[in-house]
Amino acid sequence: MVKDPDSATTPVARAPFDAALLGRRIRHHRLEKGLTLRRLGEIVGVPTSQLSMMENAKRPIRVTTLARIAEALAVEVETLTRPEPPSERARLELELGRLQAAPLARSLSIPPVEVRRGLSDETLRTLIALHASLAQRDAESKVTPEAARRAMIALRQEGQKVDNYYERIEDQAADLMETVPHGAGPITHHTVARLAEHLGFRLVHADDLPSSTRSITDVEHGVIFLPPATTPGGHGLRSLALQALAHQVLEHDEPRDYADFLRQRIEITAFAAACLVPRDAAVPFLRAAKADRDIALEDFRDTFGVTHETAAHRFTALATRFLDLPVHFLRVRRSGAIVKGYENDGIHFPTDADGGIIGQVVCANWAARTAFNNSARAREHFQYTDTPTGTYWCSVQTGTADAEFSITLGVPFAHSQWFRGRETTERQSSSCPDPSCCRRPTPDVEQRWRDSARPSAKLGEHVLAPLPTGRYPGVDDGQVYAFLERHLERT
Template identity: 55%
Template sequence: MDALTVGRRIRHFRRERSLTLEQLGERAGLAGSQLSLIENGRREARLSQISAIAAGLDVEPAELLRGDAPDARSALEIELERAQTTPAYASLGLPRVTSAKSLSPDVLEALVGLHRELRRRATEAIATPEEARRANTELRLVMRGHDNYQPDLEREALDLLSVVGHERGALTHHNVARMARHLGFEIIHVGDLPHSTRSVTDLENGRIYLPPASIPGGHGLRALALQAMAHRVLGHREPPSYAEFLRQRLEINYFAAACLMPETASVDFLAAAKGRRDLAIEDFRDAFGVTHEAAALRFTNLATKHLDLQVHFLRVGDDGAIYKAYENDGLPLPTDVSGSVEGQLVPRGWAARTAFERTNRTSEFHQITDTPVGSFWCAVQTGTTPTEEFSIAVGVRFQDSKWFRGRDTRLRSDATGPVGVAADAQLVEQWKGKAWPSAKLHAHILSPLPSGTFPGVDDREVYEFLQEHSER
């Protein structure tokens, strides 16, 4: 029995019969004060008492034990009472408001509405930059513990690929559309997607909205479609926290990569290249028609599990700041006090930074880097976005470079000083207090991450988009 609902049902029938607490109590053999506690949900009535109260009200006991509120006002009273018993409300230090008969319907509805909004805001996936960094760090360490390999996601991807019989080579747009139809979705390309989204999935009408292809082939659209499908395949629900949002994002990216670069075919390709001592991310990329970053990340999924190679991956901006990083080969990544690597500057001598200095960037750049914990070989590919340059680096401990193309590079860098070492003491002494540089920072680094059901997405804009397209 739900004591609060039972109590409100008793009160409803008592008032309907114009009985006072004392009058009903006399009929049921209870003191008025006892009955008041029962009506307010502060005492759970025994079944014998329920039977006696029901007899005093001339109703069946089952009528009092129903799980729904007897009327709209009672439903609001129950909701208000429950809202005021939550830890979130208690933490505010505000007094409880009793839903007495004298409380007007408008005031009662307003109070309940405020509690609903507080609850909505409390459950939004929102995080400060510090919380986001900690969540990212925890997830990176979890994946490191699994060598960046997720067997369950591999199986889910292979199951969906079996629907279209795809095993090797580049996954076509046609087969991606067939996979979507198998899951009950139609892929629609539109030019008016909400500016804060990469795709929108209409669960009600079974549609996945994607942008139009910006270049012939539009290969990136396959990944977007697969990521949208992954939410259904993996049974995701709206993320209750930023950490859960990050976990879901990792899973859909992994799933999409596992579809675009199937495990068996990828391992066969990479193992054959290793056998020839000719492993190269650029070849892996071209064999499956994906981006260099996608191929590099996929390589980290499979390298330790299937090739017995510990590896590292970095995406670094042209200012040296880390955007993404993974390692299980001992590369001494720079971290802040929380253990986060995002936003940290990699040492100047690392290949992820020196690659920006070369003129020819059409192929991979290879370098050996000496660090405080040993030497590492790295292959780097640079790229450009509308706002900046970036590098994608994949590497291994020097002794494992024998399996890779570019292992014979003569480029070597000395980065044996401590990671994040401070400026030379003499320079500090000369210039400390005499300079005031203006930092080149992205605005989001100093701001809380956008709130909403899905961080960074304007909910209202998405709902208006869906409404407009559902009426077409």
């Protein structure tokens, strides 16, 4: 017999188990014993109506009452509070009840089906499948550019609060790197392969990866499929492999929604960068450069053998925490549209009404755009820019992938003293968001062409189309499964 440690009136509902499941277990054992509700109620001293409400989770059960019920049913209290349903039928009834009580069913005004003994198991399974299908369609319908935009706004704001430095991820990356000896200098492909082996995976390059994927991990067989190393050095493949491993190290589950998917993407990117540019090596390097007043992103990039963008983004993760430097980072298209951005130095990026920056166009006088006019595009472009919130020094490198882009690393004027390139005489002035700065032509030019110009706008399909749907946003599940089937025998 269980004694209530608090009082005889403490309800079991406070205990860490499911009330609906408890009621089903009581009913299951009552029917097994051939007892009616009336007879069980008489034995334990509870009115039939109250006992019925307890079995249907509409009334809490007190500990003392539960003990009397267990005694009447000749079972232990622990038997009634087990976490698994007592039968397949009970599991189906509980699952349907959970789905019918979910916010989605209520929002769609779906009337609940009363579960009676005459309702077959097959009918229950069909109703559960219908509710599950509705839930999946609802989740997929939310995977839109609007959902992605709102999620990115929230995640960018979270990153700003921690100065883009994720200590837990940094520590986990450092712990993994300690498992495999490696020398000074850039992390090699061989080292990445050994890290994978340490975690129980091997890397396989496949030339038939689905177009919607960057890599595929076969968890069951311990294989990570990567694209072939078709470019000299294949530096991006190290990052892709480390990002795939990050899912395992960070114990990521299937994304719950698009925001969770984006959060995981940010975390695996940070983890891969922390492996490629280890904190314990990068911080002393940068501190020495600051002491010499010679911080140079190109040196940082080349020392650790990463792309210019990875070096710039990694710098933002370390600069404020370890160098006391506020910074901003931008990846911008030739058109001026922002692809990625981070700031904690007071600069004002253009934003939409909700604070989003993706797709917003930066001022034409900012270094992120004037760098495209630099004749020496192979070298970094340095510039001071006077803005309404202060003067900023920026280092910009342009590049070309599918289209031209620029990578900007900037700091307030007072902190430019620590950087190589501070002696530049290039200076621009920006009064954006004032439209007269760069968004409107001069009055005489506007008057001349306003009624004559008839341009035909270029509209990318991605502007109107929803994102591809699947268990992982943007990924075609059918292609992934077909790929794994093809490679099953080879692995």
